[in-house]
Amino acid sequence: MLDANLKNQLKAYLEKVSHTIEIIAYVDDSDKSREMLALLNDIASLTSYVKLSEMRDSGERTPSFSLNRVGSNMDVRFAGIPMGHEFTSLILALLQVGGHPPKASPEVIEQIRGLEGEFRFETYISLSCQNCPDVVQALNLMAVLNPNIHHVMIDGALFQDEVSQRQIMAVPTVFLNGQTFGQGRMGLEEILAKLDTGAAEREAAKIARKEAFDVLVVGGGPAGAAAAIYAARKGIRTGVVAERFGGQVLDTMGIENFISVKETEGPKLAVALEQHVKEYDVDVMNLQRATALVPGQSDIEIRLESGASVRAKTVVLATGARWRQMNVPGENEYRNKGVAYCPHCDGPLFKGKRVAVIGGGNSGVEAAIDLAGIVSHVTLLEFDTKLRADAVLQRKLFSLPNVKVITQAQTTEVTGDGAKVNGLRYTDRSTGASHHIELEGIFVQIGLLPNTDWLKGSVALSPRGEIEVDAHGRTSVPGVFAAGDATTVPYKQIVIAMGEGSKAALSAFDHLIRTSAPNEEKVAA
Structure with missing residues:
Protein backbone atom coordinates (compact mmCIF):
# COMPACT_ATOMS: atom_id res chain seq x y z
CA MET A 1 0.00 0.00 0.00
CA LEU A 2 2.69 2.48 1.05
CA ASP A 3 5.81 2.92 -1.04
CA ALA A 4 9.27 2.62 0.49
CA ASN A 5 9.72 6.38 0.84
CA LEU A 6 6.45 6.83 2.70
CA LYS A 7 7.23 3.87 4.94
CA ASN A 8 10.59 5.36 5.89
CA GLN A 9 8.99 8.72 6.70
CA LEU A 10 6.21 7.11 8.71
CA LYS A 11 8.65 4.91 10.61
CA ALA A 12 10.60 7.99 11.65
CA TYR A 13 7.39 9.61 12.94
CA LEU A 14 6.33 6.48 14.82
CA GLU A 15 9.61 6.50 16.76
CA LYS A 16 8.04 9.36 18.74
CA VAL A 17 5.28 7.06 20.04
CA SER A 18 5.58 6.02 23.70
CA HIS A 19 2.28 4.19 24.37
CA THR A 20 0.77 1.13 22.70
CA ILE A 21 -1.87 1.94 20.08
CA GLU A 22 -4.75 -0.45 19.52
CA ILE A 23 -6.20 -0.39 15.99
CA ILE A 24 -9.42 -2.26 15.32
CA ALA A 25 -10.28 -2.68 11.64
CA TYR A 26 -13.92 -3.19 10.68
CA VAL A 27 -13.84 -5.01 7.35
CA ASP A 28 -15.66 -7.26 4.90
CA ASP A 29 -14.58 -8.96 1.66
CA SER A 30 -14.64 -5.80 -0.47
CA ASP A 31 -11.65 -4.42 -2.35
CA LYS A 32 -11.74 -1.26 -0.23
CA SER A 33 -11.51 -3.34 2.96
CA ARG A 34 -8.49 -5.15 1.57
CA GLU A 35 -6.93 -1.82 0.59
CA MET A 36 -7.48 -0.40 4.07
CA LEU A 37 -6.07 -3.54 5.70
CA ALA A 38 -2.98 -3.27 3.52
CA LEU A 39 -2.44 0.27 4.80
CA LEU A 40 -2.94 -0.74 8.44
CA ASN A 41 -0.66 -3.76 8.11
CA ASP A 42 2.03 -1.51 6.67
CA ILE A 43 1.70 0.77 9.70
CA ALA A 44 1.76 -2.13 12.17
CA SER A 45 4.91 -3.52 10.54
CA LEU A 46 6.81 -0.31 11.28
CA THR A 47 6.55 -0.31 15.08
CA SER A 48 5.91 -2.70 17.96
CA TYR A 49 3.68 -0.03 19.54
CA VAL A 50 0.80 -0.77 17.13
CA LYS A 51 -1.49 -3.75 17.76
CA LEU A 52 -3.90 -4.48 14.88
CA SER A 53 -6.99 -6.64 15.03
CA GLU A 54 -9.93 -7.24 12.66
CA MET A 55 -13.69 -7.40 13.22
CA ARG A 56 -16.37 -8.54 10.79
CA ASP A 57 -20.15 -8.20 10.94
CA SER A 58 -19.70 -5.63 13.69
CA GLY A 59 -22.42 -3.21 12.58
CA GLU A 60 -19.79 -0.47 12.18
CA ARG A 61 -19.16 1.40 8.94
CA THR A 62 -17.17 -0.82 6.61
CA PRO A 63 -14.36 -0.31 5.87
CA SER A 64 -13.35 1.72 8.90
CA PHE A 65 -10.97 1.54 11.85
CA SER A 66 -10.63 2.93 15.34
CA LEU A 67 -7.59 4.10 17.29
CA ASN A 68 -7.23 3.85 21.06
CA ARG A 69 -4.41 3.99 23.56
CA VAL A 70 -4.27 0.72 25.46
CA GLY A 71 -5.64 1.32 28.95
CA SER A 72 -7.43 4.52 27.90
CA ASN A 73 -10.86 5.42 26.55
CA MET A 74 -10.20 7.30 23.31
CA ASP A 75 -12.55 7.18 20.33
CA VAL A 76 -10.80 8.30 17.14
CA ARG A 77 -12.11 6.67 13.96
CA PHE A 78 -11.56 6.79 10.22
CA ALA A 79 -14.34 5.53 7.93
CA GLY A 80 -12.54 5.04 4.66
CA ILE A 81 -8.89 5.07 3.68
CA PRO A 82 -7.25 8.30 4.89
CA MET A 83 -4.85 8.95 2.05
CA GLY A 84 -4.57 12.16 0.00
CA HIS A 85 -4.90 15.22 2.21
CA GLU A 86 -6.03 13.07 5.12
CA PHE A 87 -2.83 11.03 5.38
CA THR A 88 -1.42 13.75 7.62
CA SER A 89 -4.53 13.45 9.81
CA LEU A 90 -3.81 9.75 10.21
CA ILE A 91 -0.16 10.35 11.14
CA LEU A 92 -1.07 12.99 13.73
CA ALA A 93 -3.77 10.76 15.21
CA LEU A 94 -1.27 7.90 15.58
CA LEU A 95 1.24 10.19 17.27
CA GLN A 96 -1.28 11.75 19.64
CA VAL A 97 -2.96 8.48 20.57
CA GLY A 98 0.55 7.08 21.03
CA GLY A 99 1.40 9.73 23.62
CA HIS A 100 3.25 12.35 21.60
CA PRO A 101 2.29 15.77 23.05
CA PRO A 102 0.11 17.99 20.82
CA LYS A 103 1.23 21.44 19.70
CA ALA A 104 -1.86 23.15 21.17
CA SER A 105 -1.27 25.68 23.94
CA PRO A 106 -1.69 24.58 27.59
CA GLU A 107 -4.72 26.90 27.86
CA VAL A 108 -6.45 25.25 24.89
CA ILE A 109 -5.65 21.74 26.14
CA GLU A 110 -7.13 22.58 29.53
CA GLN A 111 -10.20 24.07 27.87
CA ILE A 112 -10.76 20.84 25.89
CA ARG A 113 -10.35 18.65 28.95
CA GLY A 114 -12.81 20.83 30.85
CA LEU A 115 -15.66 20.37 28.37
CA GLU A 116 -18.59 18.59 30.00
CA GLY A 117 -21.23 16.50 28.26
CA GLU A 118 -21.20 13.87 25.53
CA PHE A 119 -19.98 14.99 22.10
CA ARG A 120 -20.26 12.59 19.14
CA PHE A 121 -18.79 14.21 16.04
CA GLU A 122 -19.03 12.92 12.46
CA THR A 123 -17.04 14.74 9.76
CA TYR A 124 -17.78 14.07 6.09
CA ILE A 125 -14.77 14.82 3.90
CA SER A 126 -13.34 14.28 0.46
CA LEU A 127 -9.75 13.17 0.10
CA SER A 128 -9.08 16.02 -2.35
CA CYS A 129 -10.35 18.69 0.07
CA GLN A 130 -7.62 20.94 1.43
CA ASN A 131 -9.96 22.42 4.05
CA CYS A 132 -11.00 19.10 5.59
CA PRO A 133 -7.80 18.07 7.41
CA ASP A 134 -7.92 21.07 9.76
CA VAL A 135 -11.36 20.02 10.98
CA VAL A 136 -10.47 16.31 11.19
CA GLN A 137 -7.24 16.97 13.05
CA ALA A 138 -8.86 19.37 15.52
CA LEU A 139 -11.67 16.94 16.40
CA ASN A 140 -9.27 13.98 16.58
CA LEU A 141 -7.13 15.88 19.07
CA MET A 142 -10.19 16.72 21.15
CA ALA A 143 -11.18 13.04 21.19
CA VAL A 144 -7.68 12.12 22.38
CA LEU A 145 -7.76 14.66 25.22
CA ASN A 146 -11.34 14.21 26.45
CA PRO A 147 -13.01 10.76 26.78
CA ASN A 148 -16.44 12.40 26.41
CA ILE A 149 -15.57 13.44 22.84
CA HIS A 150 -15.87 10.93 20.00
CA HIS A 151 -14.95 11.57 16.39
CA VAL A 152 -15.15 9.73 13.09
CA MET A 153 -13.87 10.96 9.73
CA ILE A 154 -16.10 9.73 6.89
CA ASP A 155 -14.98 9.70 3.26
CA GLY A 156 -18.08 10.96 1.46
CA ALA A 157 -17.01 9.42 -1.85
CA LEU A 158 -16.90 5.98 -0.23
CA PHE A 159 -20.12 6.29 1.77
CA GLN A 160 -22.34 7.79 -0.91
CA ASP A 161 -25.55 6.40 0.62
CA GLU A 162 -24.97 8.40 3.80
CA VAL A 163 -24.11 11.49 1.79
CA SER A 164 -27.36 11.20 -0.16
CA GLN A 165 -29.46 10.41 2.89
CA ARG A 166 -28.10 13.38 4.83
CA GLN A 167 -28.13 15.58 1.72
CA ILE A 168 -24.48 16.54 2.12
CA MET A 169 -23.32 18.66 -0.83
CA ALA A 170 -20.26 20.40 0.63
CA VAL A 171 -17.27 19.32 2.66
CA PRO A 172 -16.22 19.37 5.34
CA THR A 173 -19.66 18.91 6.93
CA VAL A 174 -19.67 18.17 10.66
CA PHE A 175 -22.48 16.59 12.64
CA LEU A 176 -22.63 16.74 16.44
CA ASN A 177 -24.90 14.23 18.15
CA GLY A 178 -26.75 13.73 14.88
CA GLN A 179 -27.35 17.43 14.16
CA THR A 180 -25.48 19.70 11.73
CA PHE A 181 -22.70 21.46 13.64
CA GLY A 182 -20.89 23.31 10.87
CA GLN A 183 -19.64 23.36 7.29
CA GLY A 184 -16.37 24.55 5.83
CA ARG A 185 -12.97 25.06 7.37
CA MET A 186 -12.90 25.27 11.16
CA GLY A 187 -9.82 25.34 13.33
CA LEU A 188 -9.46 24.04 16.88
CA GLU A 189 -10.08 27.42 18.49
CA GLU A 190 -13.17 28.04 16.37
CA ILE A 191 -14.67 24.66 17.27
CA LEU A 192 -13.98 25.29 20.94
CA ALA A 193 -15.60 28.71 20.73
CA LYS A 194 -18.80 27.09 19.43
CA LEU A 195 -18.82 24.49 22.21
CA ASP A 196 -17.64 26.69 25.08
CA THR A 197 -20.05 29.62 24.77
CA GLY A 198 -18.29 31.61 27.47
CA ALA A 199 -14.95 31.49 25.66
CA ARG A 322 -13.67 36.60 -0.72
CA TRP A 323 -15.37 34.65 -3.48
CA ARG A 324 -17.63 36.84 -5.60
CA GLN A 325 -21.22 35.63 -5.69
CA MET A 326 -23.57 35.70 -8.68
CA ASN A 327 -26.22 37.53 -6.62
CA VAL A 328 -29.10 35.79 -8.34
CA PRO A 329 -32.26 34.27 -6.81
CA GLY A 330 -31.63 30.86 -5.29
CA GLU A 331 -27.86 31.23 -4.84
CA ASN A 332 -27.91 31.83 -1.08
CA GLU A 333 -30.82 29.45 -0.55
CA TYR A 334 -28.89 26.57 -2.13
CA ARG A 335 -25.41 27.45 -0.91
CA ASN A 336 -23.80 24.16 0.23
CA LYS A 337 -26.88 22.41 -1.17
CA GLY A 338 -25.52 22.27 -4.69
CA VAL A 339 -24.05 25.76 -5.02
CA ALA A 340 -20.33 25.51 -4.29
CA TYR A 341 -17.21 27.64 -4.63
CA CYS A 342 -14.42 25.07 -4.22
CA PRO A 343 -14.26 22.35 -6.92
CA HIS A 344 -11.32 20.63 -5.22
CA CYS A 345 -13.23 20.29 -1.94
CA ASP A 346 -16.73 19.50 -3.09
CA GLY A 347 -16.18 17.98 -6.54
CA PRO A 348 -16.02 14.33 -5.36
CA LEU A 349 -19.50 14.66 -3.87
CA PHE A 350 -20.88 15.15 -7.40
CA LYS A 351 -19.37 11.99 -8.86
CA GLY A 352 -21.38 10.88 -11.88
CA LYS A 353 -23.66 13.92 -11.77
CA ARG A 354 -24.25 16.91 -14.05
CA VAL A 355 -22.75 20.22 -12.94
CA ALA A 356 -22.15 23.73 -14.22
CA VAL A 357 -19.18 26.06 -13.78
CA ILE A 358 -19.86 29.79 -13.87
CA GLY A 359 -16.90 31.78 -15.19
CA GLY A 360 -14.52 31.48 -18.13
CA GLY A 361 -11.34 32.81 -16.58
CA ASN A 362 -8.43 30.64 -15.44
CA SER A 363 -10.22 29.60 -12.24
CA GLY A 364 -13.40 28.62 -14.06
CA VAL A 365 -11.69 26.68 -16.81
CA GLU A 366 -9.38 24.90 -14.34
CA ALA A 367 -12.44 23.96 -12.29
CA ALA A 368 -14.23 22.59 -15.36
CA ILE A 369 -11.18 20.52 -16.32
CA ASP A 370 -10.86 19.05 -12.83
CA LEU A 371 -14.57 18.32 -12.52
CA ALA A 372 -14.73 16.66 -15.94
CA GLY A 373 -12.70 13.78 -14.53
CA ILE A 374 -15.23 13.20 -11.74
CA VAL A 375 -18.72 14.14 -12.92
CA SER A 376 -20.74 12.89 -15.89
CA HIS A 377 -20.99 16.28 -17.62
CA VAL A 378 -19.83 19.87 -17.16
CA THR A 379 -21.48 22.93 -18.65
CA LEU A 380 -19.28 26.04 -18.48
CA LEU A 381 -21.11 29.37 -18.77
CA GLU A 382 -19.25 32.60 -19.58
CA PHE A 383 -20.85 36.06 -19.64
CA ASP A 384 -18.46 37.42 -22.28
CA THR A 385 -18.31 36.52 -25.97
CA LYS A 386 -15.23 34.34 -25.39
CA LEU A 387 -13.34 32.62 -22.62
CA ARG A 388 -10.65 34.62 -20.83
CA ALA A 389 -8.52 31.73 -19.61
CA ASP A 390 -4.98 31.07 -20.81
CA ALA A 391 -4.77 29.41 -24.23
CA VAL A 392 -3.21 26.21 -22.86
CA LEU A 393 -6.13 25.76 -20.47
CA GLN A 394 -8.67 26.38 -23.23
CA ARG A 395 -7.05 23.75 -25.45
CA LYS A 396 -7.30 21.21 -22.67
CA LEU A 397 -10.91 22.16 -21.94
CA PHE A 398 -12.09 21.82 -25.53
CA SER A 399 -10.41 18.42 -25.82
CA LEU A 400 -12.70 16.96 -23.16
CA PRO A 401 -15.72 15.04 -24.50
CA ASN A 402 -18.02 15.68 -21.51
CA VAL A 403 -17.72 19.48 -21.42
CA LYS A 404 -19.98 22.00 -23.10
CA VAL A 405 -19.08 25.72 -23.25
CA ILE A 406 -21.76 28.40 -23.55
CA THR A 407 -20.63 31.99 -24.03
CA GLN A 408 -22.72 35.16 -23.77
CA ALA A 409 -24.65 33.43 -20.98
CA GLN A 410 -25.99 35.50 -18.09
CA THR A 411 -27.06 33.32 -15.17
CA THR A 412 -30.38 34.61 -13.82
CA GLU A 413 -31.55 32.03 -11.27
CA VAL A 414 -30.52 28.92 -9.35
CA THR A 415 -33.40 26.49 -9.19
CA GLY A 416 -34.04 23.68 -6.72
CA ASP A 417 -36.61 21.44 -5.10
CA GLY A 418 -36.39 23.11 -1.70
CA ALA A 419 -33.68 20.77 -0.46
CA LYS A 420 -31.05 20.87 -3.21
CA VAL A 421 -30.16 22.36 -6.58
CA ASN A 422 -31.87 20.93 -9.66
CA GLY A 423 -30.73 23.43 -12.29
CA LEU A 424 -30.15 27.01 -13.36
CA ARG A 425 -31.64 29.54 -15.72
CA TYR A 426 -29.60 31.73 -18.00
CA THR A 427 -30.27 34.33 -20.67
CA ASP A 428 -28.55 34.12 -24.04
CA ARG A 429 -27.25 37.70 -24.35
CA SER A 430 -27.08 37.46 -28.16
CA THR A 431 -30.76 36.59 -28.58
CA GLY A 432 -32.41 37.46 -25.27
CA ALA A 433 -33.82 33.93 -25.00
CA SER A 434 -34.10 32.29 -21.59
CA HIS A 435 -32.94 28.68 -21.03
CA HIS A 436 -33.01 26.17 -18.18
CA ILE A 437 -30.34 23.51 -17.61
CA GLU A 438 -31.02 20.54 -15.35
CA LEU A 439 -28.09 20.09 -12.95
CA GLU A 440 -27.16 18.75 -9.54
CA GLY A 441 -24.33 21.18 -8.83
CA ILE A 442 -23.14 24.71 -9.66
CA PHE A 443 -19.56 25.85 -9.08
CA VAL A 444 -19.15 29.64 -9.02
CA GLN A 445 -15.75 30.91 -10.21
CA ILE A 446 -16.21 34.59 -11.10
CA GLY A 447 -13.48 36.30 -9.15
CA LEU A 448 -13.14 38.02 -5.80
Missing part, protein backbone atom coordinates in the same frame (compact mmCIF):
# COMPACT_ATOMS: atom_id res chain seq x y z
CA ALA A 200 -15.79 34.35 23.27
CA GLU A 201 -16.76 36.65 26.13
CA ARG A 202 -13.60 35.82 28.06
CA GLU A 203 -11.47 36.48 24.97
CA ALA A 204 -13.24 39.78 24.30
CA ALA A 205 -12.61 40.94 27.85
CA LYS A 206 -8.95 39.93 27.52
CA ILE A 207 -8.56 41.87 24.27
CA ALA A 208 -10.25 44.96 25.69
CA ARG A 209 -7.59 45.17 28.42
CA LYS A 210 -4.68 45.31 25.99
CA GLU A 211 -2.60 48.46 25.75
CA ALA A 212 -2.36 50.35 22.46
CA PHE A 213 -0.13 48.77 19.82
CA ASP A 214 2.44 50.65 17.78
CA VAL A 215 1.24 48.77 14.70
CA LEU A 216 -1.97 46.78 14.50
CA VAL A 217 -2.44 44.58 11.43
CA VAL A 218 -6.02 43.73 10.51
CA GLY A 219 -5.96 40.50 8.49
CA GLY A 220 -3.92 37.30 8.64
CA GLY A 221 -3.28 36.47 4.99
CA PRO A 222 0.03 36.86 3.12
CA ALA A 223 -0.11 40.68 3.24
CA GLY A 224 -0.99 40.73 6.94
CA ALA A 225 1.65 38.15 7.87
CA ALA A 226 4.35 40.05 5.98
CA ALA A 227 3.31 43.34 7.61
CA ALA A 228 3.41 41.77 11.08
CA ILE A 229 6.87 40.30 10.56
CA TYR A 230 8.35 43.52 9.17
CA ALA A 231 6.83 45.56 11.99
CA ALA A 232 7.96 43.17 14.71
CA ARG A 233 11.50 43.13 13.34
CA LYS A 234 11.64 46.86 14.05
CA GLY A 235 11.17 46.08 17.74
CA ILE A 236 7.84 47.87 18.04
CA ARG A 237 4.69 46.57 19.74
CA THR A 238 2.85 44.64 17.05
CA GLY A 239 -0.56 42.99 17.04
CA VAL A 240 -2.63 41.06 14.49
CA VAL A 241 -6.42 40.84 14.40
CA ALA A 242 -7.58 38.10 12.03
CA GLU A 243 -10.91 36.49 11.30
CA ARG A 244 -8.98 33.37 10.25
CA PHE A 245 -5.21 33.28 9.98
CA GLY A 246 -4.16 32.43 6.44
CA GLY A 247 -7.07 34.17 4.73
CA GLN A 248 -7.96 33.33 1.15
CA VAL A 249 -4.77 31.27 0.80
CA LEU A 250 -6.49 28.57 2.86
CA ASP A 251 -8.92 28.05 -0.03
CA THR A 252 -6.22 27.84 -2.70
CA MET A 253 -5.20 24.41 -3.90
CA GLY A 254 -2.12 24.55 -6.10
CA ILE A 255 0.42 27.39 -5.92
CA GLU A 256 3.08 27.24 -8.59
CA ASN A 257 4.06 30.91 -8.99
CA PHE A 258 5.44 31.70 -5.53
CA ILE A 259 9.01 32.58 -6.39
CA SER A 260 11.66 30.13 -5.09
CA VAL A 261 8.99 27.56 -4.15
CA LYS A 262 8.35 25.37 -7.18
CA GLU A 263 5.02 24.04 -5.93
CA THR A 264 2.99 24.16 -2.73
CA GLU A 265 -0.59 24.19 -1.46
CA GLY A 266 -2.47 27.01 0.21
CA PRO A 267 -2.98 25.38 3.62
CA LYS A 268 0.73 24.48 3.81
CA LEU A 269 1.68 28.05 3.01
CA ALA A 270 -0.79 29.35 5.59
CA VAL A 271 0.79 27.16 8.29
CA ALA A 272 4.24 28.40 7.30
CA LEU A 273 3.05 32.02 7.47
CA GLU A 274 1.63 31.55 10.96
CA GLN A 275 4.75 29.77 12.20
CA HIS A 276 6.95 32.55 10.83
CA VAL A 277 4.85 35.25 12.50
CA LYS A 278 5.02 33.39 15.82
CA GLU A 279 8.82 33.46 15.63
CA TYR A 280 8.51 37.13 16.58
CA ASP A 281 6.88 38.95 19.47
CA VAL A 282 3.53 39.42 17.74
CA ASP A 283 0.24 39.35 19.63
CA VAL A 284 -2.05 37.32 17.35
CA MET A 285 -5.79 37.68 18.06
CA ASN A 286 -7.43 35.05 15.85
CA LEU A 287 -11.15 34.50 15.16
CA GLN A 288 -11.80 38.23 15.53
CA ARG A 289 -13.85 40.06 12.91
CA ALA A 290 -13.30 43.82 12.62
CA THR A 291 -16.49 45.89 12.30
CA ALA A 292 -15.36 49.53 12.41
CA LEU A 293 -12.31 51.79 12.16
CA VAL A 294 -12.51 54.95 14.29
CA PRO A 295 -9.68 57.51 13.89
CA GLY A 296 -8.70 59.45 17.02
CA GLN A 297 -6.39 62.29 17.94
CA SER A 298 -3.73 59.97 19.35
CA ASP A 299 -4.83 56.39 18.70
CA ILE A 300 -6.87 54.60 16.04
CA GLU A 301 -9.60 52.30 17.33
CA ILE A 302 -10.58 49.02 15.69
CA ARG A 303 -13.92 47.74 16.94
CA LEU A 304 -14.54 44.00 16.86
CA GLU A 305 -17.68 41.93 16.40
CA SER A 306 -17.13 40.45 19.87
CA GLY A 307 -17.72 43.88 21.41
CA ALA A 308 -14.07 44.48 22.25
CA SER A 309 -11.93 47.28 20.81
CA VAL A 310 -8.22 47.40 20.04
CA ARG A 311 -6.24 50.66 19.90
CA ALA A 312 -3.08 51.39 17.94
CA LYS A 313 -0.89 54.29 16.87
CA THR A 314 -0.87 52.97 13.31
CA VAL A 315 -2.96 50.38 11.49
CA VAL A 316 -2.26 48.19 8.45
CA LEU A 317 -5.44 46.99 6.73
CA ALA A 318 -4.90 43.64 5.02
CA THR A 319 -8.38 42.11 5.02
CA GLY A 320 -8.06 40.41 1.63
CA ALA A 321 -10.95 39.26 -0.52
CA LEU A 449 -14.65 40.87 -3.77
CA PRO A 450 -12.57 42.93 -1.29
CA ASN A 451 -13.48 42.52 2.38
CA THR A 452 -13.99 46.23 2.94
CA ASP A 453 -17.71 46.65 3.67
CA TRP A 454 -16.90 47.52 7.28
CA LEU A 455 -14.66 50.41 6.15
CA LYS A 456 -17.29 52.39 4.22
CA GLY A 457 -17.32 55.96 5.45
CA SER A 458 -14.00 55.68 7.31
CA VAL A 459 -11.39 55.38 4.53
CA ALA A 460 -11.61 56.22 0.84
CA LEU A 461 -12.69 53.27 -1.32
CA SER A 462 -12.69 52.88 -5.08
CA PRO A 463 -15.92 52.24 -7.03
CA ARG A 464 -15.02 48.51 -6.81
CA GLY A 465 -14.81 48.74 -3.02
CA GLU A 466 -11.02 48.53 -2.88
CA ILE A 467 -9.04 50.61 -0.38
CA GLU A 468 -7.35 53.48 -2.21
CA VAL A 469 -3.62 53.58 -1.46
CA ASP A 470 -0.64 55.54 -2.73
CA ALA A 471 2.83 54.23 -3.57
CA HIS A 472 3.65 53.94 0.15
CA GLY A 473 0.49 52.07 1.07
CA ARG A 474 -1.01 55.16 2.72
CA THR A 475 -4.81 55.47 2.84
CA SER A 476 -6.92 58.64 3.15
CA VAL A 477 -6.60 58.46 6.96
CA PRO A 478 -3.26 59.48 8.52
CA GLY A 479 -1.64 56.54 10.29
CA VAL A 480 -3.75 54.00 8.42
CA PHE A 481 -2.06 51.92 5.72
CA ALA A 482 -3.33 49.06 3.57
CA ALA A 483 -1.96 46.17 1.53
CA GLY A 484 -2.96 43.12 -0.46
CA ASP A 485 -6.09 42.08 -2.33
CA ALA A 486 -8.29 44.58 -0.47
CA THR A 487 -6.49 47.53 -2.09
CA THR A 488 -6.34 49.23 -5.48
CA VAL A 489 -2.90 47.73 -6.18
CA PRO A 490 -3.24 45.77 -9.45
CA TYR A 491 -2.64 42.04 -9.91
CA LYS A 492 -3.97 40.07 -6.96
CA GLN A 493 -1.11 37.65 -6.37
CA ILE A 494 0.37 36.17 -3.18
CA VAL A 495 3.88 37.41 -3.91
CA ILE A 496 2.57 40.93 -4.59
CA ALA A 497 0.48 40.91 -1.41
CA MET A 498 3.53 39.98 0.64
CA GLY A 499 5.58 42.78 -0.88
CA GLU A 500 2.79 45.29 -0.31
CA GLY A 501 2.36 44.13 3.29
CA SER A 502 6.06 44.59 3.96
CA LYS A 503 5.97 48.04 2.38
CA ALA A 504 2.92 49.07 4.42
CA ALA A 505 4.64 48.03 7.66
CA LEU A 506 7.77 49.99 6.76
CA SER A 507 5.60 53.00 5.94
CA ALA A 508 3.83 52.64 9.29
CA PHE A 509 7.20 52.54 11.05
CA ASP A 510 8.31 55.65 9.16
CA HIS A 511 5.08 57.37 10.19
CA LEU A 512 5.71 56.50 13.86
CA ILE A 513 9.23 57.94 13.71
CA ARG A 514 8.12 61.19 12.10
CA THR A 515 5.08 61.77 14.31
CA SER A 516 6.94 60.97 17.53
CA ALA A 517 10.01 63.11 16.75
CA PRO A 518 10.26 66.43 18.70
CA ASN A 519 9.46 69.49 16.63
CA GLU A 520 12.24 71.87 15.56
CA GLU A 521 11.24 74.70 17.94
CA LYS A 522 11.58 72.49 21.00
CA VAL A 523 14.94 71.19 19.79
CA ALA A 524 16.20 74.75 19.27
CA ALA A 525 15.02 75.80 22.72
